[in-house]
Amino acid sequence: MDRIRIVGGNELNGAIPISGAKNAALPLMIASLLTDDTLTLENVPHLADVEQLIRILGNHGVDYAVNGRRERQNEGYSRTINFTARNIVDTTAPYELVSKMRASFWVIGPLLARMGVAKVSLPGGCAIGTRPVDIFIEGLQALGAQIDVEGGYAIASAKNRLIGNRYHFPKVSVGATHVLMMSATLARGETVLLNAAREPEVVNLAECLNAMGAKIEGAGTSTITIQGVDSLSGARHRVIPDRIETGTYAMAVAMTGGDVLLEGARADLLQNAFDVIAQTGAVITQTDSGVRVTRNGQGIAPVDVVTEPFPGFPTDLQAQFMALMTMSRGKSRITETIFENRFMHVQELARLGARIALSGQTAIVDGVPKLKGAQVMATDLRASVSLVIAGLAAEGETVVNRVYHLDRGFERLEEKLSRCGAVIERISS
Numbered sequence: 123m124d125r126i127r128i129v130g131g132n133e134l135n136g137a138i139p140i141s142g143a144k145n146a147a148l149p150l151m152i153a154s155l156l157t158d159d160t161l162t163l164e165n166v167p168h169l170a171d172v173e174q175l176i177r178i179l180g181n182h183g184v185d186y187a188v189n190g191r192r193e194r195q196n197e198g199y200s201r202t203i204n205f206t207a208r209n210i211v212d213t214t215a216p217y218e219l220v221s222k223m224r225a226s227f228w229v230i231g232p233l234l235a236r237m238g239v240a241k242v243s244l245p246g247g248c249a250i251g252t253r254p255v256d257i258f259i260e261g262l263q264a265l266g267a268q269i270d271v272e273g274g275y276a277i278a279s280a281k282n283r284l285i286g287n288r289y290h291f292p293k294v295s296v297g298a299t300h301v302l303m304m305s306a307t308l309a310r311g312e313t314v315l316l317n318a319a320r321e322p323e324v325v326n327l328a329e330c331l332n333a334m335g336a337k338i339e340g341a342g343t344s345t346i347t348i349q350g351v352d353s354l355s356g357a358r359h360r361v362i363p364d365r366i367e368t369g370t371y372a373m374a375v376a377m378t379g380g381d382v383l384l385e386g387a388r389a390d391l392l393q394n395a396f397d398v399i400a401q402t403g404a405v406i407t408q409t410d411s412g413v414r415v416t417r418n419g420q421g422i423a424p425v426d427v428v429t430e431p432f433p434g435f436p437t438d439l440q441a442q443f444m445a446l447m448t449m450s451r452g453k454s455r456i457t458e459t460i461f462e463n464r465f466m467h468v469q470e471l472a473r474l475g476a477r478i479a480l481s482g483q484t485a486i487v488d489g490v491p492k493l494k495g496a497q498v499m500a501t502d503l504r505a506s507v508s509l510v511i512a513g514l515a516a517e518g519e520t521v522v523n524r525v526y527h528l529d530r531g532f533e534r535l536e537e538k539l540s541r542c543g544a545v546i547e548r549i550s551s
């Protein structure tokens with residue numbers, strides 16, 4: 123299994139191109155199931171999760187074609203890909219494919235809306251909590267679907283088309299908002315979604331669906347209204363820059379010091395996190411070509427954070443922020459409110475010399491002047507990258523095991539960081 127070896131202690135200086143967002147690309151790709159026309163997506167990141175979803179969609183009959191080479195705009199591997207679901211050949215998403223990735227469950231909505239039936243295995247994904255699918259089921263039932271959970275599968279039908287309705291999400295859910303919004307585009311009549319997720323990825327999806335002929339208003343607010351239409355057409359749409367990748371590299375600079383331009387990044391997609399990073403002592407500026415992050419040699423100020431749905435501080439940046447706080451000048455409190463088991467990085471950061479105590483859903487981080495390199499391993503994507511950030515700032519050698527987690531969400535991580543002066547390499551085995 124591949125590992126990442128880091129020799130810490132260098133400042134980061136230079137430019138890092140920000141890739142298309144994994145969490146925007148995945149639902150956009152799934153939206154291709156809603157039409158028999160071609161959906162062209164620009165800026166699709168080259169990531170393990172994207173490749174896995176291509177396989178899942180292929181099983182349903184979606185053809186894909188990569189028609190762009192490297193995009194000059196960010197010199198990354200992010201590509202333009204055509205997805206065409208001319209005929210849906212299979213409405214079952216099997217366990218072997220879906221168990222690897224949470225978002226693959228989301229095919230249930232478009233399959234049901236277009237074909238009237240779907241049988242989808244209950245999902246896998248990052249092991250950060252129980253992550254049930256009750257809201258998806260309740261929401262689709264509100265649109266008239268019949269759903270049974272049997273043998274590890276959600277078996278759904280809506281023989282006479284889905285029917286628009288009012289649905290109030292009992293809890294803000296990004297995935298359930300994506301699914302109900304996609305499903306309602308082809309339902310009969312009007313759907314009103316209340317307490318919907320306001321994440322930029324929801325807005326990106328709504329804009330794509332509208333370009334395909336859907337009638338969606340209010341995406342980005344907590345009330346989304348959808349007038350159902352009979353069919354959707356193809357469209358061309360661009361994946362937004364990855365705000366989690368952006369925040370991750372910003373925190374790396376805030377920790378190591380230096381001056382890095384995050385090319386193509388948009389500060390408006392993570393204002394809350396940038397405000398927090400600025401309070402730690404880094405300087406963040408939006409420029410025409412991206413977001414510039416600088417920090418001089420002064421100490422890192424401790425800041426308390428609580429994760430919240432957008433526009434709050436994102437749970438997907440919690441681990442990385444904890445890494446930053448391990449070297450702050452005092453005590454900080456980090457409270458996780460979205461997932462009940464998202465502190466697996468704590469014991470790994472401790473191997474590097476971090477002092478962190480857990481009290482329920484709050485981590486109390488007592489900053490230390492230095493971390494020291496060690497062997498570490500994480501069990502989820504963002505936890506893994508928090509160890510990379512800590513390794514960049516630690517003295518000596520850090521080896522991060524189980525790199526496949528990183529490959530799910532970070533395009534060319536080692537290359538991007540080493541171009542800014544980090545000593546980081548992949549050891550293949």
Ligand SMILES: CC(=O)N[C@H]1[C@@H](OP(=O)(O)OP(=O)(O)OC[C@H]2O[C@@H](n3ccc(=O)[nH]c3=O)[C@H](O)[C@@H]2O)O[C@H](CO)[C@@H](O)[C@@H]1O
Nearest residue numbers: 145225253254255256257258294295296297437438460461
């Ligand atoms: C591919 C993708 O975009 N993943 C993101 C998405 O995950 P995902 O869409 O899975 O996360 P949700 O917003 O649905 O989860 C929020 C909370 O709702 C709970 N819940 C959700 C659905 C449900 O049916 N029942 C239920 O109880 C979850 O267990 C969690 O506690 O949003 C999360 C929250 O910003 C991010 O961490 C993930 O990176």
Ligand SMILES: C=C(OP(=O)(O)O)C(=O)O
Nearest residue numbers: 224225247248438503504
């Ligand atoms: C939790 C994440 O992904 P997933 O929802 O696919 O598990 C993530 O992107 O941090």
